[in-house]
Amino acid sequence: MRVFISVDMEGTAGVVDWAQCIGDGPDALAGRRLLLGEVNAAIDGAAAAGATEFLVNDGHAMMRNLAPEDLHGEATLITGWHRPIDMMEGIDSSFDAAFLVSYHGSMGAELGNMSHSFNPRAVSETRLNGVVVGESVINSLVAAHYGVPVVLVTGDQTGCAETVEVLPNITTAVVKDSITRVAASSLHPRRACAVIREAAERSLKTLERIEPKPFPTPSTLEVHWRTPDMAEMATWVRDVDRTGSRTTAISGSDLLSVYRRFIAAITLTRVVAEEV
Ligand SMILES: [Zn+2]
The missing domain is CATH 3.40.50.10780 (Dipeptide transport protein)
Incomplete structure (x- = not known):
């Protein structure tokens, strides 16, 4: 095992x-x-x-x-x-x-x-399919x-x-x-x-x-950023959508792709998050 x-x-x-x-x-x-x-x-x-x-x-x-x-x-x-x-x-x-x-x-x-x-400097909340996670x-x-x-x-x-x-x-x-x-x-x-x-x-x-695939497909991962410029910068990653002044959403049935887009947005926004 x-x-x-x-x-x-x-x-x-x-x-x-x-x-x-x-x-x-x-x-x-x-x-x-x-x-x-x-x-x-x-x-x-x-x-x-x-x-x-x-x-x-x-x-x-x-x-x-x-x-x-x-x-x-x-x-x-x-x-x-x-x-x-x-x-x-x-x-x-x-x-x-x-x-x-x-x-x-x-x-x-x-x-x-x-x-x-x-990243506590950039992210104030994350929700998966509407639930805080x-x-x-x-x-x-x-x-x-x-x-x-x-x-x-x-x-x-x-x-x-x-x-x-x-x-x-x-x-x-x-x-x-x-x-x-x-x-x-x-x-x-x-x-x-x-x-x-x-x-x-x-x-x-x-x-x-244990259900090995417990998430609905598609799933939506929503991020509440601390500042609007972080949300804007996150949309530089393909298929990260702006849903509000400080929020973005990533949706898809390929959960690995959802995760990788999220990690890319987190990595990218470190540039501005370090300055606040
Ligand atoms: Zn840690």
Whole structure:
């Protein structure tokens, strides 16, 4: 059994503000150790359920947060940024299941510790078919394109609840409760890892219950940008439509194409987002 693991960082127990997950300072290095423990817990749980091959996609910030030699399961690791399929690079139809580890709430959600949707400087809300969603659901579009069931999400209560709203049969592992955008009540790392390990093992026993293609086709991904010039710039990407002064929409039945247009718009708008 092959498992694809997309890894973010803001949903890690004990990591609650940006100093702990951006850059290479001592707080960030400590945050990376906590993240590594949670990723390994997910791998251990999957292995207990019979998984034998693991591809880990490090998808946070500069996308090089995990030490290859410390990964369990002799996992293959995708690191480094500028990738066509971003946090889902590497997934294809050969995988039996996908995990989303250390995910967080969307920018439009209530009470999300470090909530954001891909770029907090540019995006104030993302909606899929009218429902406010975050990175977990948007990344699941790629898994759906390849027919790979997303069976597990770990992180704070907000990120997990948002995911369940759209993917109701997914297994969740809540390791911290958001209090504000820069505060949370976290499980002790050992307990967090135990929760993730158990949930990962259990999730692979639910494969028959999970719809591998859970999204309607066509689907529409709407982005609310922080400024009108960001919305305008997003339309420089083909088939990104302006729907309001600060909103754009991407529609299509090819969910990978929807995702790639979205990532292109996010990448492009960084040019103006860095200036505000
Ligand atoms: Zn992140």
